[in-house]
Amino acid sequence: MLLPNQSVNSNGHLVVGGCDTVALAREYDTPLYVLDEQMVRHNCQQYRQAFAQRLPRSEIAYASKALMTKALCRIMQQEQMALDVASEGELYTALQAGFPAARIKLHGNYKKPALLQMAIENGVGRIVADSLPELALISEVAGELGKQGHILIRITPGIKADTHERIRAGQEDSKFGLGLAGGAAMTATRLALELPNIELHGFHCHIGSQLLHTNGFVRTAAVVMDFISQAGAETGYVAEQFDIGGGLGIRYQEDDVPPTIDHLAEEVCTALKAAADQHNVPLPELILEPGRSIVGEAGVTLYTIGVVKEIPGVRTYVSVDGGLSDNPRPLLYDAEYEAMIANRANQPPDRIVRVAGAHCETDTLFPESNLADPQPGDILAVQSTGAYTYAMASNYNRFTKPAMVLVNDGNAELIVTREGLEDLVRHDVIPQRLI
Ligand SMILES: Cc1ncc(COP(=O)(O)O)c(C=O)c1O
The missing domain is CATH 2.40.37.10 (Lyase, Ornithine Decarboxylase; Chain A, domain 1)
Known part of the structure; x- marks a missing residue:
């Protein structure tokens, strides 16, 4: 091949x-x-163009967990990508490479206070809050630093992605995120709106990796937009951003046929617009965070x-x-x-x-x-x-x-x-x- x-x-x-x-x-x-290098750059450009031409506001954040080096951070910056990090080491590497902190998003189901401090002190753009105690911790750490914690809330949409069980993350039984079914996501939304030193910018979810069909993304878009509408009705909060995660699969073997980036963009943007119309809510800025399909x-x-x-x-x-x-x-x-x-x-x-x-x-x-x-x-x-x-x-x-x-x-x-x-x-x- x-x-x-x-x-x-x-x-x-x-x-x-x-x-x-x-x-x-x-x-x-x-x-x-x-x-x-050319293939990496081409993939970044494909993502940015495919989504930008269909949506007024979208952002592509490279998920650096797939491959992280300082040179790659420079390439991502030149390609006008944002960057996802999921640990102190990834954040440190990005900052060392001179990547603008405001375009970095921090993930993780267990972020130690020192990591939150490092992120807030350096002005990381978004912290993806993964649990109720973490929301309180972000508020506390930001308060101590005299700053705001800019967050997205990670939702567990209850969708079992069609992929290897060790790279599934959207099913209800997951260590990641706050569930919809038991009401944790709604509780987190209320808490984020109440807590001092926190600015809620929207919601995040990621259902899994190496996805060879677009249906998981389409279902996720519908489920999260449902929640956004419900949260709006219950709290008056209007979500500014919706991060649908990464996960697009790649060709490992000759007979693997992953969806193209353009096809993914078409399906996701159509689903998002349809859901926004159906619920009569403003279209949030769409964020994607692909890793594997970039590198x-x-x-x-x-x-x-x-x-x-x-x-x-x-x-x-x-x-x-x-x-x-x-x-x-x-x-x-x-x-x-x-x-x-x-x-x-x-x-x-x-x-x-x-x-x-x-x-x-x-x-x-x-x-x-x-x-x-x-x-x-x-x-x-x-x-x-x-x-x-x-x-x-x-x-x-x-x-x-x-x-x-x-x-x-x-x-x-x-x-x-x-x-x-x-x-x-x-x-x-x-x-x-x-x-
Ligand atoms: C939260 C989150 N975002 C993005 C990604 C990137 O996924 P992928 O490399 O499949 O695009 C992952 C990887 O598992 C993830 O956990």
Whole structure:
């Protein structure tokens, strides 16, 4: 499977963003994350245009949990995106990159007082309040700082998204948000309107990730607009913003057919306008917070094949020099990917093999991958690895985290350097008595 902006050159090598992946592997070593800048920018532009042309007011906030680096923050800023963060570390990275705090939104079901303080002190644009105690805490922290906490309330719409259960977040039985059914969302609305030092700007919800249909978004739009109308009737509050979350799926495998960004925009905007008309409420500003669909297909991971082990009558194991520590998604979500031999990208695949990682664990990357005669020394390229790979990487087995290069028009630039062995022991302390 070749994705847009990819090709095969006269040496039969896979080319991404104009760069020969085999040359990248040689220069930067493997495992290596490769990120295609033009594809990232194109996706941002698609989102912004598709929604802006259908709605008078909309905002696209990149969900940085999918992939967060300082260089990416710069790209998001240049593309006039807003930014979602969900932790102290993500917020810190964004601020370090000079991202304007007013265009940052802070998420999380458990934000410690220090995180709220950091957000309010720095002038973060929106805090997405996730519980009743958190509303009181935001009010308290803002009061102590002599500032306002600008918030959205996260609603749990009671919608079970059609995706892997570990990336569902909109069903009633969820740690996220305030439910509609039991009245928690309405209680939170009243509380936010009463509490000092809080300015309520509207509502948020996110039903899940890797959604390959638009119906979940359409139902969410209808349910939340219902609530907005009801809250208006009960409290007189007019919602200024409605954040419908992220979640649009991407192509991991040849037969995945995610909705286009344009189709998503058409469906969501139509549903939103219809609901606003039906309830006779003003159309709120629509916010989206896509992560995976901005960076997912823009990423390729390169590995070096080390061992090809045939177990007669059973299967062939192909071991690569990474795995669980640079991409935990196969083990977490049974995620599947397409891979190819990057140095023989023209050769038709002819062998079903199991691709295994190099960790002391059964870290199967791909249970059944169709590859072109994989051999030790070959470079394996794994498609659509831009989202939730580096972001979820670990140092399991004391593997060092790989480098990441940004490719654009034949140029490659490091945006994350490879960890060294010294990084692994940087925080280790030997107490004096053990020396
Ligand atoms: C609150 C919230 N917003 C946005 C996202 C981004 O979702 P995705 O990467 O599927 O677009 C997530 C991810 O799970 C999320 O939890």
